[in-house]
Amino acid sequence: MAPMLDDVTTKRLRWRAHHRGTKEADRMIGGFFDRYCGGWTPEEQALFEALLEEQDVDIMAWAIGTQPVPERFQGPMMTLMQRLDYLPIDR
Structure with a gap:
């Protein structure tokens, strides 16, 4: 079982993932975070945090x-991110 992120880290990363500056980026990056963050190791969390520093x-x-x-x-x-199966679709 993967170690869980602490509450403060999870909230900070979630906010950063969902407040990127454009609706498209918010949905893509935030949707990816929501779908996969629960199973991340500390190393994966650090990689995602580094990814958030990119444009x-x-x-x-x-x-x-x-x-x-x-x-x-x-x-x-990145392989998971490229699946795009986490994107919310408005109906």
Whole structure:
């Protein structure tokens, strides 16, 4: 079982993931956080926190495959982000 993030860290990362500056980035990055953060290890949390330091346009381009993913972000987390199965769809 993966160690849980502490409440303060979870709240801070959730806020940062959902308040990116554009609705599209909020949905993509925030939706990804909501879907997957519960099972993250401290190392995965640190990787996501580093990802949040990047520009939204870059993160979104990596996720949809229009730009190559930098080596430091390649791996299981980016593979999950590229699935795009966590995006909320308005009906």
